[in-house]
Amino acid sequence: MSIKIGILGYGNLGKGVETSIKYNEDMELVAIFTRRNPNELKTVTNTKIVSIDEIQDWKDKIDVMILCGGSATDLPIQTPKYASMFNVIDSFDTHAKIYEHYNKVDKVAKENGKVALISCGWDPGAFSLNRLMAESFLPNGNTYTFWGIGVSQGHSDALRRIDGVKNAVQYTIPIDKAIDRVRSGENPQLSIKEKHLRECFVVLEENANAKKIENEIKNMPNYFADYDTIVHFITEAELKQNHSKMPHGGFVIRSGKTGVDEETNQIIEYSLKLESNPEFTASVLLAYARAIYKLAEKNETGCKTVLDIPPSFLINKTYEDLLKNML
Amino acid sequence: MSIKIGILGYGNLGKGVETSIKYNEDMELVAIFTRRNPNELKTVTNTKIVSIDEIQDWKDKIDVMILCGGSATDLPIQTPKYASMFNVIDSFDTHAKIYEHYNKVDKVAKENGKVALISCGWDPGAFSLNRLMAESFLPNGNTYTFWGIGVSQGHSDALRRIDGVKNAVQYTIPIDKAIDRVRSGENPQLSIKEKHLRECFVVLEENANAKKIENEIKNMPNYFADYDTIVHFITEAELKQNHSKMPHGGFVIRSGKTGVDEETNQIIEYSLKLESNPEFTASVLLAYARAIYKLAEKNETGCKTVLDIPPSFLINKTYEDLLKNML
Numbered sequence: 167m168s169i170k171i172g173i174l175g176y177g178n179l180g181k182g183v184e185t186s187i188k189y190n191e192d193m194e195l196v197a198i199f200t201r202r203n204p205n206e207l208k209t210v211t212n213t214k215i216v217s218i219d220e221i222q223d224w225k226d227k228i229d230v231m232i233l234c235g236g237s238a239t240d241l242p243i244q245t246p247k248y249a250s251m252f253n254v255i256d257s258f259d260t261h262a263k264i265y266e267h268y269n270k271v272d273k274v275a276k277e278n279g280k281v282a283l284i285s286c287g288w289d290p291g292a293f294s295l296n297r298l299m300a301e302s303f304l305p306n307g308n309t310y311t312f313w314g315i316g317v318s319q320g321h322s323d324a325l326r327r328i329d330g331v332k333n334a335v336q337y338t339i340p341i342d343k344a345i346d347r348v349r350s351g352e353n354p355q356l357s358i359k360e361k362h363l364r365e366c367f368v369v370l371e372e373n374a375n376a377k378k379i380e381n382e383i384k385n386m387p388n389y390f391a392d393y394d395t396i397v398h399f400i401t402e403a404e405l406k407q408n409h410s411k412m413p414h415g416g417f418v419i420r421s422g423k424t425g426v427d428e429e430t431n432q433i434i435e436y437s438l439k440l441e442s443n444p445e446f447t448a449s450v451l452l453a454y455a456r457a458i459y460k461l462a463e464k465n466e467t468g469c470k471t472v473l474d475i476p477p478s479f480l481i482n483k484t485y486e487d488l489l490k491n492m493l
Numbered sequence: 494m495s496i497k498i499g500i501l502g503y504g505n506l507g508k509g510v511e512t513s514i515k516y517n518e519d520m521e522l523v524a525i526f527t528r529r530n531p532n533e534l535k536t537v538t539n540t541k542i543v544s545i546d547e548i549q550d551w552k553d554k555i556d557v558m559i560l561c562g563g564s565a566t567d568l569p570i571q572t573p574k575y576a577s578m579f580n581v582i583d584s585f586d587t588h589a590k591i592y593e594h595y596n597k598v599d600k601v602a603k604e605n606g607k608v609a610l611i612s613c614g615w616d617p618g619a620f621s622l623n624r625l626m627a628e629s630f631l632p633n634g635n636t637y638t639f640w641g642i643g644v645s646q647g648h649s650d651a652l653r654r655i656d657g658v659k660n661a662v663q664y665t666i667p668i669d670k671a672i673d674r675v676r677s678g679e680n681p682q683l684s685i686k687e688k689h690l691r692e693c694f695v696v697l698e699e700n701a702n703a704k705k706i707e708n709e710i711k712n713m714p715n716y717f718a719d720y721d722t723i724v725h726f727i728t729e730a731e732l733k734q735n736h737s738k739m740p741h742g743g744f745v746i747r748s749g750k751t752g753v754d755e756e757t758n759q760i761i762e763y764s765l766k767l768e769s770n771p772e773f774t775a776s777v778l779l780a781y782a783r784a785i786y787k788l789a790e791k792n793e794t795g796c797k798t799v800l801d802i803p804p805s806f807l808i809n810k811t812y813e814d815l816l817k818n819m820l
Contacts, residue, residue: 185753189633210753265816285820292630292761294820295804301819302780302807303619303773306516349766424772426512426537432773433766434619439676441758445751446630449759453629473815477622478800480629488800489592492628493612493621 168194169459171452172224174248175234176200176207176215178412179257182448183232184211190452192482196228225251229462230455233257242267249275249282249469253458255451257287264290264471272469281462283470286454287447288438289313289416295472296418296436304422304432310348312340312361316414316443324389325366328382330374333402335409339363340417348419351431364395367409369402414443453480495521496786498779499551499579501571502561503527503534503542505739506584509775510559511538517779519809523555552578556789557782560584561775569594576602576609576796580785582778584614591617591798599796608789610797613781614774615765616640616743622799623745623763631749631759637675639667639688643741643770651716652693655709657701660729662736666690667744675746678758691722694736696729741770780807 171193173180180198187195188211197214200207204215216224231252235241241258248254249271258267264285275282285291289311297309318338325334344361347354366383370376380397383390400408415438424430440446454472457479461470478488496519500507503525514522515538524541527534531542543551558579562568568585575581576598585594591612602609612618616638624636645665652661671688674681693710697703707724710717727735742765751757767773781799784806788797805815 182751186751189751261820264820265813268816290820292626295626296763298804298808298815298819299619299622299780302783302804303777304516305776305809422776424509424513424516424769424776430769430772431766432768432776435762435764435766436623437762439758439760439762442751445757446759449632449749449751450630453626456629471816471820473805473812473820474803476801476803477625477629481625482632485800486592488625489595489798492625493588493591493617493798493800 168192169456170194170196170227170229171455172196172228172231172252173198173234174218174221174231174244175240176202176209177234178444179448179451180234181210182442182444182446183234183451184209184213186445186449186452189449190456190482192456193452197224199224221248222251228252229459230255232451232455242270245282245284246270246274249280250278251280253281253462255283255286255455255458257291257447257451258285259287259290261290268469268471276468279467281458281466281468281470283454283458283472283475285471286451288440288450291447291450291472292438293416293418293436296434297420298473300418300420300422300434300436304420304424304434306424306428307420307422307432308353310356310361310419310421311416312345312419313416314338314340314362314414316416316440317409317412321364321366321389324386325368325383328379330371330379331368332371333369333405335367335405337365337367339365345417345419348421349433349435351421351433353421358392359394362393364390364393366395366397367400367405368397369405370399411441412443413441415439456480456482495519496783497521497523497554497556498782499523499555499558500525500561501545501548501558501575502567503529503536504561505771506775506778507561508537509769509771509773510561510778511536511540513772513776513779516776517783517809519783520779524551526551548575549578555579556786557582559778559782569597572609572611573597573601576607577605578607580608580789582610582613582782582785584618584774584778585612586614586617588617595796595798603795606794608785608793608795608797610781610785610799610802612798613778615767615777618774618777618799619765620743620745620763623761624747625800627745627747627749627761627763630761631747631751633751633755634747634749634759635680637683637688637746637748638743639672639746640743641665641667641689641741643743643767644736644739648691648693648716651713652695652710655706657698657706658695659698660696660732662694662732664692664694666692672744672746675748676760676762678748678760680748685719686721689720691717691720693722693724694727694732695724696732697726738768739770740768741773742766783807783809
């Protein structure tokens with residue numbers, strides 16, 4: 167008996183799910199659904215690829231559909247829509263709109279007797295869990311989240327939209343000095359600029375004005391103006407060779423005080439060092455797909471988040487085994 | 494409405510619970526129960542102290558009883574016994590006997606309509622959760638647990654039992670080189686000796702033979718023989734001044750591979766740096782006491798572990814708040 171997985175959307179995340187599934191012995195990838203012409207796509211693992219127009223026919227053949235679209239325009243529509251047909255999971259990561267997304271998805275999932283889980287991955291996801299657990303364990307303290315070193319898709323896109331920029335990659339870099347201050351138990355107040363540095367590798371169009379573009383980048387509101395930003399101009403070949411991977415990671419640090427007079431420093435730190443952001447996100451999605459499957463078996467319905475899931479539901483082991491060898 | 498907490502056992506852990514409770518606004522400490530003569534004890538916070546002989550009278554006055562006895566002889570008897578009267582939580586940490594303990598407690602708790610949670614704290618506890626989540630997120634890989642720098646109660650006790658030893662403290666020290674190898678993604682096979690060092694601070698009785706005792710320590714099976722062990726002989730005054738705190742901590746590191754051909758390194762690391770082991774353990778117990786209270790409100794019964802608890806049950810916040818500000 168294996169959990170039948172479907173993938174909707176065949177970009178970096180979809181490919182990550184496709185290649186990660188083999189590390190989960192209790193799962194099987196049934197089909198990948200796409201908005202593109204299936205005949206023009208070739209999958210890494212020779213999995214069957216199906217047009218999204220036929221997705222309805224697969225309602226009884228898939229236990230959990232993993233939605234691999236983007237948060238800006240795909241998921242706000244897709245997750246409620248497909249929660250009417252399937253148990254679904256997504257990686258919706260627009261933090262400010264999670265509550266709204268949750269309510270929409272919850273309504274549809276409940277009406278159709280399905281389980282959905284939104285905002286899964288590492289942030290939101292593993293980092294959210296750690297923020298919550300750390301604050302529960304040390305209610306008197308501060309939580310700090312640092313991101314990087316890693317490629318920020320949003321910031322890279324912002325660079326590419328600048329007139330005269332042909333291509334670009336932006337790295338978010340956490341500042342060691344700030345992390346060390348947090349780890350020391352100092353509980354510092356940190357400005358945006360003190361926590362992260364932004365480093366940009368930019369390929370210019372011919373005849374573009376480098377000086378002007380560097381200035382435009384450094385003063386771009388929201389994205390760069392509040393940070394120290396380093397800009398390098400490089401060739402397209404250099405960009406391809408040195409900056410085509412998608413590493414990421416970061417740190418969640420809770421610095422708390424216990425004791426009669428708050429005299430005791432206690433530090434909890436969770437960190438990720440990921441050579442591939444989409445492959446790791448995919449791998450976390452699969453663990454939670456397993457949990458959704460188990461919840462559906464128990465006839466649960468509605469929208470869930472990582473904050474709802476009993477940890478033992480994530481793993482392919484018996485409870486007896488967990489008590490004997492994991493606890 | 495606040496959660497009414499009782500403490501059974503007034504040692505380091507009991508005191509930790511007593512002093513940590515004020516950081517949890519939704520809780521109130523009702524009474525501390527002791528096997529000693531209550532008239533001879535003074536509590537740090539002036540909490541009422543009651544003889545264990547009267548504990549039955551408090552059945553309806555306490556929502557969760559936190560059992561702060563030791564794992565060797567207290568908890569195997571106390572947890573099943575008091576799970577017949579109260580919702581209970583313990584920090585039972587004899588890993589090899591958790592399964593047996595679980596079954597005993599589960600039976601009594603179910604028969605009496607109570608919720609129990611065993612083996613809570615940081616290992617077992619927060620470390621177990623992280624071992625489980627990390628393996629779920631990266632099923633292809635290895636998990637490494639390192640402990641320290643910290644005082645090991647068991648090893649300190651073993652030193653104190655040696656003839657000619659008046660007092661002693663043992664520090665478990667994780668070996669940086671091993672941690673660095675794990676963090677690099679190398680996935681090394683590590684021997685016991687390669688992971689931890691043992692450092693002992695020993696006060697001798699008058700006329701004791703230091704050379705003979707050092708030899709006896711270094712060759713003690715299970716405790717020291719398999720490790721590199723450093724022994725320092727110091728005075729009782731030095732021991733009191735420099736080694737009376739109870740720091741601890743450690744690292745759970747998962748080193749996993751993803752990708753088509755396992756070509757991608759992914760590292761998850763969780764670490765604790767605790768100035769007080771009992772105060773942190775107490776603080777984790779309180780978070781799970783809150784979860785037990787919520788489960789009891791939902792009419793759940795039986796024995797649970799940290800692996801069963803939905804994370805959102807641990808914190809004193811509404812779900813809406815969590816979706817908006819934590820996820």
